């Protein structure tokens with residue numbers, strides 16, 4: 007046995023789908039909390055000589071980061087030849103510069119923490135805004151996948167005559183790619199953010215596309231304010247409430263109610279478990295896991311003294 011996949015709590019379904027795709031067996035990790043909230047981690051599967059992978063989406067990262075780091079170290083100490091992290095949603099990408107004096111550069115520090123325990127990272131549509139590449143902050147092998155083709159396939163299968171709309175300039179990359187894939191027009195609004203839950207969205211004129219079904223596309227739904235505001239700007243132009251299509255549905259407190267109040271239906275990938283999940287990432291992630299292992303093994307062989 008040369009490879010084994012592990013799941014952190016809450017990631018079991020995706021880990022199973024990835025393991026099926028990759029042809030890797032699933033190993034067993036016990037992870038629980040002591041009464042004082044410290045983490046308990048125990049490995050129950052032999053990993054000597056194995057390439058190991060841990061599936062852990064990093065929504066709500068503070069609650070799980072320590073047990074994840076403990077698990078990675080434990081696998082290595084137990085003889086795993088490499089340890090990869092598969093984090094479909096990668097956290098701590100927003101603070102990619104110090105916006106105000108005295109702020110912590112958490113994107114870099116988080117990247118250093120993960121790079122210190124893992125050999126490789128596989129993720130989907132990380133929030134690369136001021137960084138162009140994860141390699142700018144991660145010192146390990148990284149694979150950044152995009153869910154755009156899968157989101158586009160969902161649109162193709164479920165929506166006739168769509169109009170793809172990005173709520174802000176950063177969403178152009180998803181809105182443009184999906185629109186091109188399905189052969190639909192797209193528009194991109196302008197957003198200014200005044201606070202965590204305070205955004206202004208300036209819509210463009212959509213009059214030329216009346217009769218089409220509006221689909222708002224973004225990488226992340228967090229507080230929901232970006233998409234709810236964009237949805238209202240679409241509805242006042244005489245369109246039905248849009249479908250909100252996103253890669254990562256974080257759904258911070260109040261987000262679901264906000265979108266429901268605007269009349270929107272959310273559709274997301276399963277990067278973060280949620281009732282809106284309709285696009286499966288398991289096959290894509292599983293195939294990438296196998297490919298990345300080949301890269302890591304080649305690196306290891308190059309480093310092994312003859």
Ligand code: R5P
Pocket residue numbers: 174176177202203205224225226227228229230231232233
């Ligand atoms: C920001 O640049 C992202 O692409 C999303 O638009 C943002 O994270 C959404 O956040 P919220 O749901 O809190 O408005």
